[in-house]
Amino acid sequence: MHDVTSTRELLARYDRPGPRYTSYPTAIEFHDGITHDLYVDRLARLNRAGDQPLSAYMHLPFCEQRCSFCGCNVVITPHREVASRYLDALEQEIDLLAAHLPESRMIAQLHLGGGTPTYYTPEQLGRVFARFRRHFAFTPDAELGVEIDPRVTTFAHLDLLRSLGFNRLSMGVQDFDPKVQEAINRIQSYELTRDLLEHARSLGFGSINVDLIYGLPHQTEETFAKTLAQVLVLRPDRVAAYSFAFVPWMSAHMKELDRAALPPAESKLTLLAATVDAFIGAGYRAIGMDHFALPSDELARAVDTGTLNRNFMGYTVKTTTDMVALGVSAIGNVQGAFVQNTKKLPEYYAAVATGRFPIDRGYALDEDDEIRKHVITELMCNFRLDVLAVERRFGITFAEYFHDELATLSAPAESAVADGLVAVNPDRIEVHPVGRMFVRNICMVFDKYLARRTGGPKPVFSRTV
Numbered sequence: 001m002h003d004v005t006s007t008r009e010l011l012a013r014y015d016r017p018g019p020r021y022t023s024y025p026t027a028i029e030f031h032d033g034i035t036h037d038l039y040v041d042r043l044a045r046l047n048r049a050g051d052q053p054l055s056a057y058m059h060l061p062f063c064e065q066r067c068s069f070c071g072c073n074v075v076i077t078p079h080r081e082v083a084s085r086y087l088d089a090l091e092q093e094i095d096l097l098a099a100h101l102p103e104s105r106m107i108a109q110l111h112l113g114g115g116t117p118t119y120y121t122p123e124q125l126g127r128v129f130a131r132f133r134r135h136f137a138f139t140p141d142a143e144l145g146v147e148i149d150p151r152v153t154t155f156a157h158l159d160l161l162r163s164l165g166f167n168r169l170s171m172g173v174q175d176f177d178p179k180v181q182e183a184i185n186r187i188q189s190y191e192l193t194r195d196l197l198e199h200a201r202s203l204g205f206g207s208i209n210v211d212l213i214y215g216l217p218h219q220t221e222e223t224f225a226k227t228l229a230q231v232l233v234l235r236p237d238r239v240a241a242y243s244f245a246f247v248p249w250m251s252a253h254m255k256e257l258d259r260a261a262l263p264p265a266e267s268k269l270t271l272l273a274a275t276v277d278a279f280i281g282a283g284y285r286a287i288g289m290d291h292f293a294l295p296s297d298e299l300a301r302a303v304d305t306g307t308l309n310r311n312f313m314g315y316t317v318k319t320t321t322d323m324v325a326l327g328v329s330a331i332g333n334v335q336g337a338f339v340q341n342t343k344k345l346p347e348y349y350a351a352v353a354t355g356r357f358p359i360d361r362g363y364a365l366d367e368d369d370e371i372r373k374h375v376i377t378e379l380m381c382n383f384r385l386d387v388l389a390v391e392r393r394f395g396i397t398f399a400e401y402f403h404d405e406l407a408t409l410s411a412p413a414e415s416a417v418a419d420g421l422v423a424v425n426p427d428r429i430e431v432h433p434v435g436r437m438f439v440r441n442i443c444m445v446f447d448k449y450l451a452r453r454t455g456g457p458k459p460v461f462s463r464t465v
């Protein structure tokens with residue numbers, strides 16, 4: 001890590017609003033010109049393109065209570081009948097999708113996300129899974145993953161999920177400190193988390209992930225060090241340590257958080273540095289910007305071979321390019337178009353009941369978007385870019401195509417190169433270790449849309465640190 005003065009200078013220059021690049025173009029660019037008809041057309045194109053296995057995402061948005069830091073698309077309700085109705089609609093949507101694809105289309109990756117999928121009973125989850133299996137087949141090495149909230153997940157849930165073939169588990173922890181937990185409205189004991197994780201391990205889940213967040217109210221280096229030590233005792237296969245995205249203009253409930261208790265950017269960087277030290281020191285490998293994996297985990301191996309990939313579900317070793325998505329707010333990516341379902345339950349129910357995809361908006365990528373998407377994904381995943389490979393793949397001369405971007409990156413002063421974040425060579429771009437914390441800023445240089453989205457009166461993105 002740089003000394004305190006240079007870290008301060010870097011923060012002053014680079015801590016600014018910016019996308020997290022779970023997609024490029026980012027969801028802000030999605031528009032309502034993307035409709036049911038366009039999606040049907042792309043699905044037909046997908047069928048003509050062959051039978052490459054697909055990724056599938058299913059969104060189960062319900063949670064019993066709201067964590068005050070949460071930026072996910074959730075529906076908070078203790079009323080189980082509301083959630084039961086949702087499953088009926090989801091089954092209709094599964095049937096609708098299947099009607100546009102050949103029977104038993106192969107799936108290489110299925111992810112149940114939320115919200116909290118284990119808000120549902122094991123029987124309900126089994127029911128929706130059976131509907132999916134009726135139409136789709138899994139590749140022999142398929143990744144079947146599910147997000148669970150340990151506070152509402154039982155051993156019976158885990159037994160059922162494992163028996164269905166789920167082999168990846170991701171559990172939310174965030175922080176074990178009581179004061180932090182109280183501030184974020186999420187009381188979750190270490191013991192509860194440990195017992196569930198141990199049970200999952202005994203069932204043979206191949207990879208177990210724990211989510212942490214740094215930058216939450218009342219977190220200090222001391223309190224977070226304790227959380228990190230507790231997580232290290234659990235030794236999950238993977239850890240996602242997210243920077244808290246504080247976006248009260250988008251998620252109004254975040255206004256309840258005590259702003260004065262939020263660690264400033266400099267402390268956030270210290271928390272991140274402590275996180276990196278703790279996991280690297282314990283033998284984990286750094287994956288992309290904010291993930292860690294044990295060397296035995298396939299994500300760690302993908303780093304060595306430069307084959308790490310990223311989609312809406314996170315980092316992955318799968319190279320599938322097409323992803324179908326089911327459920328409210330879910331985002332798919334089929335044949336060069338992002339399609340996002342409506343976030344509103346009544347609209348969702350009405351659309352699927354009439355046999356229409358419940359699409360609200362999306363984005364069809366052009367060639368320039370595809371090139372920039374590739375550049376940004378490579379930098380986010382592998383911290384380097386093989387310039388010659390980009391030239392071959394897209395038939396461009398990199399130095400000409402990205403003339404302005406390269407000039408910005410390599411300006412003699414106050415640029416990412418001058419600040420030691422990145423090296424720009426004719427055949428490769430390489431992010432230096434200190435630049436990894438600012439990789440979003442480096443990607444922002446290649447983002448064509450950013451200039452007109454920032455600097456306006458209303459904030460759009462969370463801060464990069």
Ligand SMILES: C[S@@+](CC[C@H](N)C(=O)[O-])C[C@H]1O[C@@H](n2cnc3c(N)ncnc32)[C@H](O)[C@@H]1O
Pocket residue numbers: 069070071072113114115116147148149150171172173174211212213242243244245246
């Ligand atoms: C759908 S939740 C995980 C499953 C389950 N609902 C739970 O909370 O245990 C997805 C993860 O996103 C992360 N997350 C949610 N809101 C966030 C925010 N505002 N900033 C950073 N990470 C956030 C949390 O780490 C959370 O575990």
Ligand code: SF4
Pocket residue numbers: 062063065066067070071072074114115116149172
């Ligand atoms: S963090 Fe998880 S449990 Fe909490 S509100 Fe968000 S989705 Fe629900």
